[in-house]
Structure formats: C-alpha cells, structure tokens
Amino acid sequence: MNGSDKAVPQRIGVLGGGQLARMMALAGLPLGFSFDFLDPAGDACAGVAGALTQADFDDLTAMQGFARHIDVATFDFENVPASSALELAGQLPFYPPVKALESCQDRLVEKQLMRQLDIAVPPFHAVNSRTDLLAAVEELGLPCVLKTRRLGYDGKGQAILRQPEDLERAWQRLGDAALIVEAFVPFEAECSLLAVRGQDGETRYWPLVRNLHHDGVLMLSRPGTFAPALQASAEQLAQRLLQHFDYVGVMTIEFFLREGQLSVNEIAPRVHNSGHWTLDGAETSQFENHLRAISGLPLGSTAMSRPSLMFNWLGELPDRARVLALPGVRWHEYGKAPRPGRKLGHATVVAADTAELEQRAGELARQLGGAWDGWLSRL
Amino acid sequence: MNGSDKAVPQRIGVLGGGQLARMMALAGLPLGFSFDFLDPAGDACAGVAGALTQADFDDLTAMQGFARHIDVATFDFENVPASSALELAGQLPFYPPVKALESCQDRLVEKQLMRQLDIAVPPFHAVNSRTDLLAAVEELGLPCVLKTRRLGYDGKGQAILRQPEDLERAWQRLGDAALIVEAFVPFEAECSLLAVRGQDGETRYWPLVRNLHHDGVLMLSRPGTFAPALQASAEQLAQRLLQHFDYVGVMTIEFFLREGQLSVNEIAPRVHNSGHWTLDGAETSQFENHLRAISGLPLGSTAMSRPSLMFNWLGELPDRARVLALPGVRWHEYGKAPRPGRKLGHATVVAADTAELEQRAGELARQLGGAWDGWLSRL
Numbered sequence: 001m002n003g004s005d006k007a008v009p010q011r012i013g014v015l016g017g018g019q020l021a022r023m024m025a026l027a028g029l030p031l032g033f034s035f036d037f038l039d040p041a042g043d044a045c046a047g048v049a050g051a052l053t054q055a056d057f058d059d060l061t062a063m064q065g066f067a068r069h070i071d072v073a074t075f076d077f078e079n080v081p082a083s084s085a086l087e088l089a090g091q092l093p094f095y096p097p098v099k100a101l102e103s104c105q106d107r108l109v110e111k112q113l114m115r116q117l118d119i120a121v122p123p124f125h126a127v128n129s130r131t132d133l134l135a136a137v138e139e140l141g142l143p144c145v146l147k148t149r150r151l152g153y154d155g156k157g158q159a160i161l162r163q164p165e166d167l168e169r170a171w172q173r174l175g176d177a178a179l180i181v182e183a184f185v186p187f188e189a190e191c192s193l194l195a196v197r198g199q200d201g202e203t204r205y206w207p208l209v210r211n212l213h214h215d216g217v218l219m220l221s222r223p224g225t226f227a228p229a230l231q232a233s234a235e236q237l238a239q240r241l242l243q244h245f246d247y248v249g250v251m252t253i254e255f256f257l258r259e260g261q262l263s264v265n266e267i268a269p270r271v272h273n274s275g276h277w278t279l280d281g282a283e284t285s286q287f288e289n290h291l292r293a294i295s296g297l298p299l300g301s302t303a304m305s306r307p308s309l310m311f312n313w314l315g316e317l318p319d320r321a322r323v324l325a326l327p328g329v330r331w332h333e334y335g336k337a338p339r340p341g342r343k344l345g346h347a348t349v350v351a352a353d354t355a356e357l358e359q360r361a362g363e364l365a366r367q368l369g370g371a372w373d374g375w376l377s378r379l
Numbered sequence: 380m381n382g383s384d385k386a387v388p389q390r391i392g393v394l395g396g397g398q399l400a401r402m403m404a405l406a407g408l409p410l411g412f413s414f415d416f417l418d419p420a421g422d423a424c425a426g427v428a429g430a431l432t433q434a435d436f437d438d439l440t441a442m443q444g445f446a447r448h449i450d451v452a453t454f455d456f457e458n459v460p461a462s463s464a465l466e467l468a469g470q471l472p473f474y475p476p477v478k479a480l481e482s483c484q485d486r487l488v489e490k491q492l493m494r495q496l497d498i499a500v501p502p503f504h505a506v507n508s509r510t511d512l513l514a515a516v517e518e519l520g521l522p523c524v525l526k527t528r529r530l531g532y533d534g535k536g537q538a539i540l541r542q543p544e545d546l547e548r549a550w551q552r553l554g555d556a557a558l559i560v561e562a563f564v565p566f567e568a569e570c571s572l573l574a575v576r577g578q579d580g581e582t583r584y585w586p587l588v589r590n591l592h593h594d595g596v597l598m599l600s601r602p603g604t605f606a607p608a609l610q611a612s613a614e615q616l617a618q619r620l621l622q623h624f625d626y627v628g629v630m631t632i633e634f635f636l637r638e639g640q641l642s643v644n645e646i647a648p649r650v651h652n653s654g655h656w657t658l659d660g661a662e663t664s665q666f667e668n669h670l671r672a673i674s675g676l677p678l679g680s681t682a683m684s685r686p687s688l689m690f691n692w693l694g695e696l697p698d699r700a701r702v703l704a705l706p707g708v709r710w711h712e713y714g715k716a717p718r719p720g721r722k723l724g725h726a727t728v729v730a731a732d733t734a735e736l737e738q739r740a741g742e743l744a745r746q747l748g749g750a751w752d753g754w755l756s757r758l
Contacts, residue, residue: 008700029714030711031699031710034714049427297699298700300703306684321677324671333410
C-alpha cells in the first residue's frame with residue numbers, strides 16, 4: 001500500500017479568505033493539501049495558512065493567474081461573480097458547481113427552483129416596483145419580509161414589514177435593488193441540514209442542527225435534537241437539490257420548522273456557520289469533508305462523536321482565559337480585528353452526554369452574562 | 380465577561396520549524412496565537428502556518444531579531460544550543476526552562492539527575508576512553524548500549540554491544556564523541572508519560588502510552604492500556620522532575636517496563652511523537668496544552684475522549700485515499716519531502732470502544748501490509 005495518490009489534487013484554491021477559508025485550510029493542511037486564497041482584503045484572515053492573492057472577485061485577469069497555482073478551486077462565500085467562477089471552471093475543476101452558486105445568489109431564482117423541485121418554501125413574490133410591493137403585501141398579508149434578491153447575508157438587505165407604514169420606509173431603503181417579498185413564517189424552530197456529496201455521487205448528511213438567531217445573525221447551534229423522521233424528511237429535500245445540481249462539496253440548507261413541517265429559508269452552497277460544531281462534535285468536520293469531496297477522496301463519517309453546542313462570538317471576544325477555564329470548551333478564534341457585529345470566533349461546548357452538555361453550556365452562558373442565558377433557554 | 384486577555388502572549392516564537400512546530404501552530408491558530416519559527420531550513424514544514432526566519436540555531440544575532448517579533452519563546456526539539464536559549468530567555472519568557480533543556484541534551488547529566496532525584500534508570504557509566512568502555516562493559520555485562528551523550532534521537536548515535544567484537548566497531552564509529560554506556564534492559568514494554576505544567580504549578584498527565592519502536596524509531600503508540608497503579612507511579616516520578624525544573628509546558632518521559640517496574644529511558648522537554656494521539660483521542664491535545672501552559676492560560680483536560688492508536692508514517696506515505704476509506708482514521712501529513720526514514724506523517728485510529736479500536740487498527744495494518752501486522756501484535 002505504498003506510493004502516494006498523485007491523481008488527487010494537492011493545491012486548493014479558495015475564492016474568499018475569511019474564517020471559512022481559514023478553517024478549511026486548518027483542516028486541510030494535515031490532509032496534505034496546500035492553500036491559495038483570493039480576496040480583496042490584504043489582511044484576509046485565511047492568509048496565515050496559505051498564499052493570499054489580493055484581488056477583486058470580478059478581476060478576470062487575477063482569476064487567470066490564480067488558476068495557474070492551483071489544482072482545484074472552491075469558494076468560501078456565495079457572492080463570487082458567476083463570470084469569475086466560469087473563468088476558473090473553464091480551466092480546472094471548480095466545486096461546488098457554478099450553477100449551484102448562481103442559483104443561490106438570487107433569492108428569487110433559488111425559490112423558483114424549490115417550487116420546481118417540489119420543496120416547500122414560504123409564499124413569495126418578486127418585487128420590481130412600488131406597485132409590485134403593494135400587490136404582494138396585499139396577497140401575503142402582514143407581517144412579511146422584504147429582501148434584496150442578491151447580496152444579502154446575516155439579516156442584511158432585509159426589512160420586516162409589520163404594519164402598513166413600514167412599506168414606504170423599507171421601499172426607500174431597499175427599493176433600488178431587485179427585491180423579493182416573502183410571507184413571515186411564525187416558526188417554532190430554525191434548523192439547518194449540512195450535506196456533503198462526493199464526485200462519485202456518494203452523499204452523507206450531518207444531524208440536523210437547531211439554530212438560534214438574534215437580529216438575523218446566528219448565535220447558537222446545537223446538533224442532534226430532532227427526531228429521525230424530521231432528519232429523513234430534510235435529507236429527502238436535500239437529495240433533490242444535490243442531484244439537480246450534480247453537486248460536489250458541502251451544501252447547507254436552512255429551514256423553518258412549523259407544526260412538524262420544514263420549509264426552506266435559504267441555501268448556502270458552502271460550509272456554514274451552523275456547521276462549526278462539526279470541528280469538535282462530529283467524526284469528520286464540514287471543512288474536511290468539503291475538501292475530501294472536491295479533491296475526490298473518500299468521504300468521512302458525518303456521525304456525531306459526542307453532544308456539542310456552538311456559541312458564536314460577534315463584535316468582541318469574551319475573555320479567553322475565563323472561557324477556557326470551563327470544562328469541555330473548545331475555542332476557535334479567526335484572527336480578525338474586532339468590529340461591531342463582526343464574526344470573530346466561536347466556541348464549542350462538548351460533553352459526554354446531554355445532561356452534562358446542558359450543564360456546561362448553562363455554565364458558559366452564565367459566565368458570558370448579557371443575553372446568553374435567554375438565548376440558550378430559547379434554543 | 381467582555382474585554383480580551385491582553386496580558387496573555389499572542390505571538391509564539393518556536394525554535395525549530397519541523398512537524399512538532401507545525402502541529403503546535405495548527406492547534407494554536409484557533410486559540411488566537413500567531414507563530415514565528417526559526418529554522419536553518421528555508422523549507423521547514425511549519426512555515427506554512429507562520430513566519431519563518433531561516434537561521435542557524437547558534438546564530439545569536441538572529442536570536443536577537445527573532446526575540447523582537449514574539450511575546451514568548453519555546454522550541455520543538457531539544458538540541459537548541461543553551462547559549463541561544465539563554466539569549467532568548469534574557470529577553471522574554473522562555474519555556475520550558477533552559478535548565479530542563481540543558482539537562483535533557485546530555486544523557487549523562489540527565490541520568491545523574493535521575494539518580495539524584497531517586498528515579499530509577501538502567502545502570503550506566505560515562506565513557507571517555509577505550510579503557511572506560513572496557514571497564515564499563517566488564518561491570519554491566521553484555522548486551523549493553525553505547526550512546527553519544529549529545530545529539531542522539533530516534534536511535535541515532537547508538538550501538539548495541541552484544542558480543543566482545545562489537546566494542547571495537549562501536550568505538551570506531553562513536554569514539555570521537557563523549558559517550559555513555561547503559562545496561563541493556565530486556566523490557567516487557569516501552570511506554571511514555573506526557574505531562575503538562577502551567578506557570579502556576581498546576582500539573583496534568585495524559586494516560587500512559589504503550590509504544591512500539593522499530594530500529595529505534597517509534598512506529599505505534601496506544602494510550603490507556605496500563606493499570607492505574609502504574610499510572611500513579613509514573614506520575615510520581617514525573618512530578619519530581621517537573622518540580623525540580625520548575626517546569627512550564629509539556630514534558631515527555633520514556634520508560635522501560637520490566638516486572639511491573641518503570642525505569643526511565645530518556646526525557647524530552649517538549650511535545651513528543653508518542654503524544655500525537657492526543658490530537659484525536661484526548662480532550663486537549665499535547666500541542667494545545669503546551670501553548671496554554673507557556674502563555675499562562677488555564678490547562679485543558681488531559682483525559683482520553685475515546686480509544687485511539689497512532690501509526691507513524693516513515694520514509695514514504697501510504698496511499699491516502701485507501702487509508703481514508705477506512706472508518707475512524709484521522710490523517711496527519713507534515714508537508715515534508717519523502718526521504719528514507721524521515722517522519723512524514725501519522726494517522727490515528729479512533730473508535731467508540733476497545734474492541735472496535737482493535738478491529739479498526741487491525742484492518743489498517745492489513746491494508747498497509749509489510750511488517751505492520753506483526754508490530755501491531757507486539758504492541
């Protein structure tokens with residue numbers, strides 16, 4: 001069993017050099033990969049673990065140069081221009097596929113695809129004018145949510161319309177962009193499914209993750225609390241999407257759960273914040289399996305190795321020494337400068353069983369103070 | 380609980396840029412540290428995860444420059460000249476302490492210290508001449524082992540003397556160096572204890588590891604197979620050494636086990652190959668706890684999180700895709716060019732219980748072929 005697998009790509013190129021790219025590299029260096037990142041920011045935090053090309057994402061000349069140094073290309077966020085993705089995909093393997101990237105860049109296209117694949121989504125309407133908005137709200141009723149079709153993330157580019165006078169304000173703020181309005185889902189829980197599909201079509205799913213958002217941003221994630229039937233149902237929906245795209249890599253689907261039924265909130269064609277627990281609580285992390293998939297290596301097990309629960313650090317890091325003094329806390333800092341609302345790191349609480357997990361997570365929430373106790377109780 | 384721990388050093392300087400430094404950095408980047416390495420080799424494999432200064436270890440001017448970029452210094456191998464260590468230690472925190480480094484650089488000094496601390500070592504004699512050698516062999520009997528006092532590792536700088544005619548050959552090969560001759564220990568097992576001690580004196584021990592060497596080089600390591608009484612006995616010996624040195628960081632003690640008694644083979648004042656399983660099988664890895672200790676953060680739990688067993692990759696890597704197709708295998712490549720006998724990587728087999736571990740390790744050994752099955756059966 002000697003000789004090395006020369007056919008397996010060794011140099012991974014990542015469009016985007018944020019924390020997802022950084023964690024991909026930290027997972028991939030031990031697997032034998034090297035990393036090149038392309039990012040407009042010269043201090044992109046992934047740069048510590050590979051070569052960083054500073055360039056805009058729509059710089060096709062930079063893409064051509066980038067392609068010469070790598071064996072396979074991927075991305076760490078979904079707003080890479082399709083033109084750049086196509087430029088790279090014309091020269092080397094590019095995963096996940098460009099058509100998945102494109103579909104997920106536009107909320108309208110994404111939701112139309114769901115309908116076509118018979119996957120439940122909240123009622124929605126395209127909005128290209130004030131008149132469209134009035135008509136859509138008339139039909140969907142209040143409250144509902146006005147969103148830009150493109151470039152939204154972490155609750156950005158969104159406005160909740162609760163009463164008639166909210167419409168004009170939201171229109172003033174967002175009306176310059178192509179929009180979509182969606183019915184507001186009074187969900188009982190938010191959850192996400194992470195899936196990974198290999199080049200041979202082999203597909204694996206991590207356990208559904210229960211998520212708690214605050215102001216549109218993820219604060220807490222906990223895997224493994226849903227019944228097997230719901231897991232099966234989520235996997236069925238994911239399977240349709242993965243096959244439709246002939247997908248390769250990790251895909252994340254965010255769901256609303258209401259009265260036992262799942263409807264899709266949005267899809268991310270990439271590793272995802274709600275999958276960070278897999279670094280400490282799964283047999284194989286989302287980052288490792290993404291790399292295995294795009295490089296043609298066999299996929300690793302997606303089973304939980306132990307109960308875990310993720311806390312997200314936004315804007316400012318808590319005191320590291322105090323957090324690390326607690327048992328079962330794994331600390332993940334991204335090396336980014338603090339800025340209000342910015343994702344700076346996360347921690348995963350791990351434990352031998354559910355009772356210990358809840359005790360440990362409760363202890364951390366109390367140490368952190370602020371709103372953490374309340375968020376944890378709502379998870 | 381806001382505000383960051385500004386007093387904790389953020390920039391770690393490592394003398395040596397090999398795989399131990401590399402794994403230290405991969406464990407330390409998520410903790411928020413950045414890394415600088417100093418190594419004579421411009422392609423030292425740790426360089427991918429931090430800044431690399433190419434300089435000889437005895438270059439005091441380079442040491443002074445290096446000191447300006449870091450908050451705390453450590454090392455990834457024990458043959459750093461004491462003069463360089465002292466230069467750094469005069470300017471900033473340097474851990475483990477220079478006196479521990481110095482003692483472990485000389486087998487004679489190391490063994491004399493053990494005697495002084497009432498720690499069992501195999502009988503030994505200093506050898507500075509042919510006459511010394513003859514007298515020592517006369518007293519210790521054959522077989523015995525002739526070793527250089529300095530710069531030996533992985534069985535290098537050693538000769539086993541089995542019959543009288545071996546003496547002259549060994550003397551011709553090694554006689555230029557200061558030597559020590561040690562009684563040969565017909566051990567039943569080799570094992571190692573990894574300990575970590577914080578700046579406040581808090582000390583933790585990982586479970587004893589059973590090791591299998593071939594030609595003086597570690598091939599297999601398995602933690603958690605020894606009785607609690609032996610663990611307690613090893614910890615007692617370690618405690619004496621740690622206190623003697625006022626040690627900070629990870630220390631490794633390699634033991635021979637014979638008739639239920641431990642005697643010390645050698646001490647490494649650093650993270651160690653026989654502790655690589657901690658990356659996948661312990662609550663906190665040796666690398667993370669070393670960094671926590673030298674930076675003044677609280678230590679993490681050293682408990683086993685699950686049964687594990689490490690395979691070392693020497694000279695050539697096995698086929699990665701075939702190894703990764705097996706369940707429960709974690710792959711760690713060091714990014715070094717293949718060369719006969721060179722340590723290129725390792726894999727850890729993990730499992731839910733002992734039976735599954737043995738089944739999985741057996742499967743991997745069969746896949747690898749060669750002598751692996753035999754080594755595994757002797758572990």
